[in-house]
Amino acid sequence: MSAPAVAVRPAGPRLPRDRGPLSGAVLARLRDATGPLPTEQEAGRADPYGPDLQLALYVLYELHYRGFAGVRDDHEWDPALLSVRRALEQRFLGALRTDVPAAGAEEAMAALLIEPAGDDGSSVSHYLQREGRLWQLREYAALRSLYHLKEADPHAWVLPRLSGRAKAGMAAIEFDEFGAGRAEGIHARLFAALMTDLGLDTTYGRYVDPAPAEALATVNLMSLLGLHRSLRGALIGHFATVEVTSSPGSRRLAEAMRRTGAGPAAEHFYDEHVEADAVHEQVVRREVVGGLLADEPELEPDVAFGIGATGLLEDRLATRLLGAWRADRSALRSPLTET
């Protein structure tokens, strides 16, 4: 074989530490070790929401975004790695299909549009608004950075799979997420500024190691739905959930940032989302979901599945965060160091 013309990333995100045999074998392969990769049976026996499977999947998905320092770029399309990814995805997706209650898209969407008048104790944004402390806001931002530093990226993959109103609406929202033509307005960049206000490191991938499985799973869901054309209906359901629930949640988080004196950029990220997502909600419901279901009515159960899966994984994350914080413990695998 001639010398590979393929780039190995000199810089870039560092590979995270393994969390068990599945992630250990995948990470070893990315470092070009020759050990065996997990078999389909091993993937099929793993805890679908557990740290080992979720980290293995996270690392494999990350090859499609930014890759890792010292890892060959063309590992993204390595057939052996792709077949491991497939087995892990099937385990994860199978569990979600079992655990997400069946519903119609309209019914699922309607439920999202009702704001609880009070706090039933299960909402992270209500908790942070009312009594969140600065260290908890820092943990929250560190966890969410796994998504927000690539905000709207997983959803861009759906664009070639849409047409007409759904495509135009989706592209318009994504345009807004990517700064509407101005680099300084890219939402991922606004989030990096929030992190700086909170004294966090804005390096992409910096907080993967401290992130619990529940946080990895929320991001893995987006990558899973974004990368599979067959799951485009679910991707749209997921995206609609994010946009529809964002405005009121962002209002509460903006207040939490103000109350704790987190800083102007920290407030701005959530203030911007109050207003932007009130618009995005309208467009996503009428144009994107409405347009998609007009074109492909048979995708209705998938749209509902995307809504339900998002809710399920967000609820699991909320349980983890609130359980730790109410006990005055860090919700991360290892607490953040003071700045």
Add this chain to the structure above:
Amino acid sequence: MEVIGADGTVVVSRRFVVALCTCRRSRSYPWCDTSHRRRSPPGGRAAGPARCPAADRAPEGEDGGAEGEDGGAEGEDR
């Protein structure tokens, strides 16, 4: 786009579409901030769909709700 309030104040938005508040409950008036949403008691999810006239294509002013404008979501939706 520019929105001129009843008192003559002008606010400007550079968004591709804006959602104007017609329920008067927004804390970001004149922009909608989803304060129009129906509320359920804590713990329970109210049955039935939320009312948001723009999204449901009902005429404005009935019981409030965001309204797309300026060639945006509402105009294309018939």
